[in-house]
Amino acid sequence: MKKLRYLLILLSASLVLSGCKGGKVSEEETLPELTNMTVDGVINEEAYNVIPGRTAGVKAGVLVQYAVGREGVYFGLTVTDTKHQVSAPSGIVASDYVGLAVDALAVPKSDDGVSESTKLFRVDTMGRYTYTTGNEYGAWVDVDSGVYEGVISGEEVPTIAVNIVKDQYYVVEIFFTWEHLGTTEEAAKDANCLMYYIEHRDMGVDIHADANILAPAMYNRLVYLGNRKGSNLPADPPEITIDGVLDETLWDTAFVTNSGNFKERVPDETAGDYRTLAIWGEKGIYLGVEVEDPHIEAPNGTGAAYKNAGMEMRIHVYNKDGLPLNSLKWLFDVWGPQWHETGAGGLASSFAPYAEYKFVISGTIDNNEDTDEGWSFEIYIPFSELGVTNVDSDYIKILHAVGSHEQNNMLPQEYLDLHPDVNWDYPEDYPRISKPV
Incomplete structure (x- = not known):
């Protein structure tokens, strides 16, 4: 024995x-x-x-x-x-x-x-x-x-x-x-x-x-x-420094997947401009977020984290013929990742993804006695983690919602024009990113 x-x-x-x-x-x-x-x-x-x-x-x-x-x-x-x-x-x-x-x-x-x-x-x-x-x-x-x-x-x-x-x-x-x-x-x-x-x-x-x-x-x-010592870091290092600041020249080539102004969409909102960006790199995709928010609030735990300042990403991967390869649901608030699931959803499908990310918080969280500037976010996700099989011909549809406290459903206006009932379940209408021609 x-x-x-x-x-x-x-x-x-x-x-x-x-x-x-x-x-x-x-x-x-x-x-x-x-x-x-x-x-x-x-x-x-x-x-x-x-x-x-x-x-x-x-x-x-x-x-x-x-x-x-x-x-x-x-x-x-x-x-x-x-x-x-x-x-x-x-x-x-x-x-x-x-x-x-x-x-x-x-x-x-x-x-x-x-x-x-x-x-x-x-x-x-x-x-x-x-x-x-x-x-x-x-x-x-x-x-x-x-x-x-x-x-x-x-x-x-x-x-x-x-x-x-x-x-x-x-x-x-x-x-x-x-x-x-x-x-x-x-x-x-x-x-x-x-x-x-x-x-x-x-x-x-x-x-x-x-x-x-x-x-x-x-x-x-x-x-x-x-x-690459540490937790969940991709084996291959990213092409840029993941520091939460979108200042590398590579970001000048990014797709804008969502942008707007909180005050224009929600009358009582105090937050300002926001935008989400995506880059199809050599080893994976890079996603970036910039948000103006004078009062960064995230008082809720995991169950209601979608009400905190943060973001939610729905990512669908397709091959050149439009056949689905993978789907992911990922929610971050300004404290960090709250859940990451396959498209099936639920606790049984949750897992710790191999990705490198960084928040920059310009201010303090849950402190209304001061005035904050906002927050930014940067993440590198390898193609292998996404399920991309052919970097040249596969493509991704991504719905990247971003928000402040209690307003974490800021979807792209173009998507809302098609789905005014705020239904997230139409990946065919999500913004598309793929290898630049």
Whole structure:
């Protein structure tokens, strides 16, 4: 049985290698020897600064950091929460809590579901926690639970520390050995990626999940070696710098997919001009947004994020004969991505896309005591992520709605002239972008 187990580990590692593309890795680069690492709920080690972190959760309230080395992987989650709320009878997931799922063997974008290699830890602001793992039938199996009193560790449990500062923040630090994740140092180096998922609840706002928790292959992809370290970055770098500022000369050639003025369309609106742009590049498409808004507001959680300052994109991909290849629905508010789904929609189809994006917020969010300038946004989406099969002849239809607080349905006027009932379901009438002639 032990021999079979390691055979399965090696097979899984080879599959991960075939599914992970994480940029260029030199032959000399190896997993580092991490020193001076202490799992104590304080994320202050230099190793956490090597790989760029990211924000996640409700209103970007979770800072996710990681450190990957020869022995395994460390995760540090810092959750900003100025009002800790709990539901004693209902348990963890009905309280303010954060969850982390990790799978080092799931093949990105495959049909891999929950299995023995999928690990899940949840803790709320009272310190109540659960640690579970998947089984061969795709179900969750409880391994450990209780109320946090000190560092947790064991043969079947990673090393975990929780640090709760009431009504300010809480921190989770976890160290998984490669063996605990069902792999080896050498296999992890060759794979150069693992999948992870963050879920976060703020009872005063909402709950936010990165993807479908039952589909580890659709989790965030963490690459830890090479020139594209980080979460969900496309393997091929973009042609321009993705910094949220549309100042490169390439933007002078962009298609204008939507433009207008909020005040002209909504009499009581305070926001001003807006426009959305699209570029068909060599490796993918680039989308840009510029919005004038003196009061940037985004008070809603994921469920009502469409009412926040932000945007929604409906993207349909076709071949030269007009046959559909793919469809996507993607909603960003100024906190970040709120959901990303296939055309089928719903939680089951949600996944973490591989794209590089950046917001620039000129002002403060949800603070009406000052006057803001507005916000801009820039994103690079590779053709492979969109499902484009022939860069020369395929084309895309995109409906790019943009808005301020409570007015997030600003569709192109040309589209509204055709569909005054504000029906979004006519992709044949969306603005078209394709390779320039």
